Amino acid sequence: MSITVRRLQSRAALSNESLDAVLSPIEREAMISAASEKLEEFLEILRIDHQNDPNTRGTPGRVARMFVDELVRGRTVAPPSLTDFENRHAYEGMIITGPIDVRSTCAHHLMPIRGEAYVAVLPSPNGKVLGLSKYDRVVDHFAARLQTQEELVQQIGNHLWENTAPTGLAVRISAVHMCRTHRGVRAANGRMVTSAYFGAFLEDASLKNEFLRECASLEVSR
Incomplete structure (x- = not known):
């Protein structure tokens, strides 16, 4: 496990709370990569061949990026400035x-x-x-x-x-x-x-x- 991923795990927070620091680009990519690996395992548990099925090939990476960059984005970035x-x-x-x-x-x-x-x-x-x-x-x-x-x-x-x-x-x-x-x-x-x-x-x-x-x-x- 990389040092970056260990740092991310040590900063866990409740699902709708902000992390204690804004993620750097390197940390963000590390989170996406680690999540993608877990999603591969998840699909394999469901007996879905994500390596050979053209419909799900690449799905773990896409879903991981969607979660980090979109669905839980509000936990990893600073609140918007208030003009x-x-x-x-x-x-x-x-x-x-x-x-x-x-x-x-x-x-x-x-x-x-x-x-x-x-x-x-x-x-x-x-x-x-x-x-x-x-x-x-x-x-x-x-x-x-x-x-x-x-x-x-x-x-x-x-x-x-x-x-x-x-x-x-x-x-x-x-x-x-x-x-x-x-x-x-x-x-x-x-x-x-x-x-x-x-x-x-x-x-x-x-x-x-x-x-x-x-x-x-x-x-x-x-």
Whole structure:
């Protein structure tokens, strides 16, 4: 086992938590290589001839790279930088953005989660306003992990609340889980809705209601 792979193993973390350091390109390639070897063993256990079958030849390497570079990318890279702008006119009204695409992977069965996120912010009149595209990047960052939806919505909310200091914040995710639609009960619609509220949204029910009405309006207008 190489020194690089041993270092990677020593930095293990929970499935939806960041590693303790961003992976270097060498470490990333080492992780892909080690994962590819294990996936070869996995296919062999299933008695799939990945060496001679043209459909699965090279599949272990492709799947390993997909996981490291895409499905769990949010654990191995730094969070996106948050570009903000001066709140020059002391705007205090609600800002709602969405639907934001959510593409994640269920930590329980490694099946896709696909849905939409909505974020509402009550900016501080003396603070700053975050650029809209940054909400999309934050959602994508935390979704690129092995997730449960109830933890995903909280992670997104915690990051925005701690790093942008608004007066209030609300996050809602509505998503379909393939672990429910493609296995087990094979439900026709495996949709789940989760929300997280911070600041003024915890104290004022009318703000929550306005946020939920706007989410419903944005869903209909898609």
